Amino acid sequence: xxxxxDTSKSINLQPSDRLRSQxxxxxxxxxxxxxxxxxxxxxxxxxxxxRPSTLVAGVIQPLMWLILFGALFQNAPQGMMGNDLSxxxxxxxxxxxFTAFVGALNAGLPVMFDREFGFLNRLLVAPLASRYSIxxxxxxxxxxxxxIQTAAIIGVNALMGAGLPSLAGLGVIALIIxxxxxxxxxLSLGLTFALPGHIELIAVIFVVNLPLLFASTALAPLTFxxxxxxxxxxxxxxxxxxxxxxxxxxxxxxxxxSIVLQAPWGTVSFGTSLAILLGFAALTLTAIQPxxxxxxx
Amino acid sequence: xxxAVTIQNLSKSYGTVPAVKDVSFQVERGxxxxxxxPNGAGKTTTIRCLCTLAKPDSGSxxxxxxxxxxxxxxxxxxxxxxxxxxxxxxxxxxxELLELQAALYHIPKVEARQRIEVLLEVLDLHSYxxxxxxxxxxxxxxxxxxxxxxxHQPEVLVLDEPTVGLDIESRVVVWDFLRQLxxxxxxxxxxxxxxxxxxxxxxxxxxxxxxxxxxxxTPSELKNQLGGDRIVLRIREFTPxxxxxxxxxxxxxxxxxxxxxxxxTAANSLNLVVTPDRDVLMSIQQSLQSAGLPIFGISQxxxxxxxxxxxxxxxTLLDAELAAASSRDLKAEQKQRMR
Numbered sequence: 018x019x020x021x022x023d024t025s026k027s028i029n030l031q032p033s034d035r036l037r038s039q040x041x042x043x044x045x046x047x048x049x050x051x052x053x054x055x056x057x058x059x060x061x062x063x064x065x066x067x068r069p070s071t072l073v074a075g076v077i078q079p080l081m082w083l084i085l086f087g088a089l090f091q092n093a094p095q096g097m098m099g100n101d102l103s104x105x106x107x108x109x110x111x112x113x114x115f116t117a118f119v120g121a122l123n124a125g126l127p128v129m130f131d132r133e134f135g136f137l138n139r140l141l142v143a144p145l146a147s148r149y150s151i152x153x154x155x156x157x158x159x160x161x162x163x164x165i166q167t168a169a170i171i172g173v174n175a176l177m178g179a180g181l182p183s184l185a186g187l188g189v190i191a192l193i194i195x196x197x198x199x200x201x202x203x204l205s206l207g208l209t210f211a212l213p214g215h216i217e218l219i220a221v222i223f224v225v226n227l228p229l230l231f232a233s234t235a236l237a238p239l240t241f242x243x244x245x246x247x248x249x250x251x252x253x254x255x256x257x258x259x260x261x262x263x264x265x266x267x268x269x270x271x272x273x274x275s276i277v278l279q280a281p282w283g284t285v286s287f288g289t290s291l292a293i294l295l296g297f298a299a300l301t302l303t304a305i306q307p308x309x310x311x312x313x314x
Numbered sequence: 315x316x317x318a319v320t321i322q323n324l325s326k327s328y329g330t331v332p333a334v335k336d337v338s339f340q341v342e343r344g345x346x347x348x349x350x351x352p353n354g355a356g357k358t359t360t361i362r363c364l365c366t367l368a369k370p371d372s373g374s375x376x377x378x379x380x381x382x383x384x385x386x387x388x389x390x391x392x393x394x395x396x397x398x399x400x401x402x403x404x405x406x407x408x409x410e411l412l413e414l415q416a417a418l419y420h421i422p423k424v425e426a427r428q429r430i431e432v433l434l435e436v437l438d439l440h441s442y443x444x445x446x447x448x449x450x451x452x453x454x455x456x457x458x459x460x461x462x463x464x465x466h467q468p469e470v471l472v473l474d475e476p477t478v479g480l481d482i483e484s485r486v487v488v489w490d491f492l493r494q495l496x497x498x499x500x501x502x503x504x505x506x507x508x509x510x511x512x513x514x515x516x517x518x519x520x521x522x523x524x525x526x527x528x529x530x531x532t533p534s535e536l537k538n539q540l541g542g543d544r545i546v547l548r549i550r551e552f553t554p555x556x557x558x559x560x561x562x563x564x565x566x567x568x569x570x571x572x573x574x575x576x577x578x579t580a581a582n583s584l585n586l587v588v589t590p591d592r593d594v595l596m597s598i599q600q601s602l603q604s605a606g607l608p609i610f611g612i613s614q615x616x617x618x619x620x621x622x623x624x625x626x627x628x629x630t631l632l633d634a635e636l637a638a639a640s641s642r643d644l645k646a647e648q649k650q651r652m653r
Contacts, residue, residue, distance in 0.1 A: 138401065
């Protein structure tokens with residue numbers, strides 16, 4: 018340590034009088050919650066700004082998928098994907114969803130590192146209005162990140178000739194991404210507090226990641242799959258995010274009753290898809306409550 | 315007015331391993347209380363319960379009469395905690411870290427900015443404030459951590475091993491700062507396994523061993539209770555055990571020697587407890603000379619806190635430290651630390 022500490026510059030290091038009087042001000046819980054959540058979110062964005070590699074990789078990866086995977090199936094017979102889509106056009110919706118999914122799946126990693134390095138303890142000894150601010154900050158951050166990535170893919174996709182959904186369509190895409198990301202982020206945070214360390218968390222992410230992609234309609238339509246995979250894919254929440262977005266790309270006219278998917282168990286409308294995603298997010302957010310309560314109580 | 319910290323019958327186990335058993339002590343307002351003990355004695359567990367990071371199995375902890383268990387949030391407002399492992403976000407600058415800390419303690423922005431300026435000034439951190447904490451030296455990290463712990467002007471500053479891993483110069487700087495802090499009215503509770511640290515700083519000391527507080531009082535009270543002077547005798551720079559034991563037997567027979575122990579961890583030097591007398595050193599010299607044994611070094615002193623520890627546990631703090639180090643379970647420790 019260099020230099021000396023000079024306390025002669027007399028300053029007030031005394032315990033504040035407010036606390037001393039043992040009469041805490043009637044604090045506004047909501048204002049406190051917002052203050053701490055914003056501060057924690059700001060920290061994540063400062064990290065992102067100084068270490069943008071996650072964001073860059075998160076944008077580049079799906080673009081590579083789009084270009085390479087699209088090229089791989091470029092010569093597939095027209096109409097194979099249903100309708101008269103090129104494979105590139107077909108793939109766009111799948112990649113938008115997959116990118117958001119992977120980002121959300123990784124949401125727990127920074128929190129896990131905070132657990133391991135003791136930074137979480139710094140947060141837990143602070144008089145937070147609610148410790149859910151820690152979770153909320155992660156969710157806000159990941160949702161924002163997903164929106165940035167989604168916008169990039171939609172942009173590139175448009176440049177590659179896939180067209181651009183209407184403004185309302187874009188709004189619905191945002192809603193779909195929001196619901197999916199909330200649900201998956203909850204899962205990831207649940208895993209973060211259930212698993213002992215980042216190695217285990219990364220292993221789980223690694224294992225879950227590609228199978229969920231392949232067992233969805235991201236890369237091929239349901240009609241293309243054998244029966245058992247159709248069943249799996251129609252249980253996969255990713256499918257219910259992909260299909261409505263794909264529908265938006267391919268149809269200028271749509272409403273909540275538009276049929277977006279022919280699942281083994283029946284037809285799925287636009288509205289049903291949204292309801293399923295909402296249910297998924299609600300389910301995972303509810304499912305992790307006991308764990309978060311135990312760990313953050 | 316209630317004491318700054320009151321801990322009563324605190325017990326905490328991790329699994330079947332008891333970490334703290336029935337610990338009770340009080341910290342008076344404006345004092346520095348030192349919790350002294352080897353690694354694994356239960357210091358950190360006690361602190362963790364106090365700072366609401368761990369839930370005690372039984373017992374109570376009050377900060378100025380506010381129950382930590384019943385009103386954790388009110389208690390947290392009154393505690394400034396400086397952990398043993400400095401956990402800084404290395405991507406943030408010092409100032410950004412303090413701004414985050416201020417928001418977590420709900421300090422209004424304008425006031426936070428002023429307090430940060432003052433603390434940066436007092437802790438001589440100005441020139442580093444806008445550098446990333448990842449580039450800081452150990453001493454700098456400790457200082458920014460101190461600043462973070464003090465930002466909300468806590469009633470009680472809790473420091474877990476405040477100078478572990480620091481060089482001597484940095485330690486003295488921290489010590490001076492803590493003394494100044496006490497002078498300005500802050501109550502300080504610190505843990506340490508450094509005797510000299512506790513001796514130099516603490517108004518009162520609790521010695522903790524295997525989860526139990528085995529002695530408590532002011533440093534001079536504890537030392538005076540022991541009675542007798544301490545003599546450390548080194549026959550050679552590295553004394554063979556046989557020679558040390560021969561001397562031990564011979565010196566034990568001297569009338570003023572109350573106790574003679576061979577300290578294997580200090581090159582078989584002899585630790586004697588003697589009834590204070592002017593001729594003690596000379597008598598020892600004479601009897602060694604007559605037995606044909608040389609003297610490499612000999613010193614007489616009043617009892618130290620280490621002697622207090624030795625008297626209570628039958629081992630020196632260093633021995634306990636070494637024993638603890640060999641039986642440490644780092645994985646279990648990490649697990650206790652993580653939430």
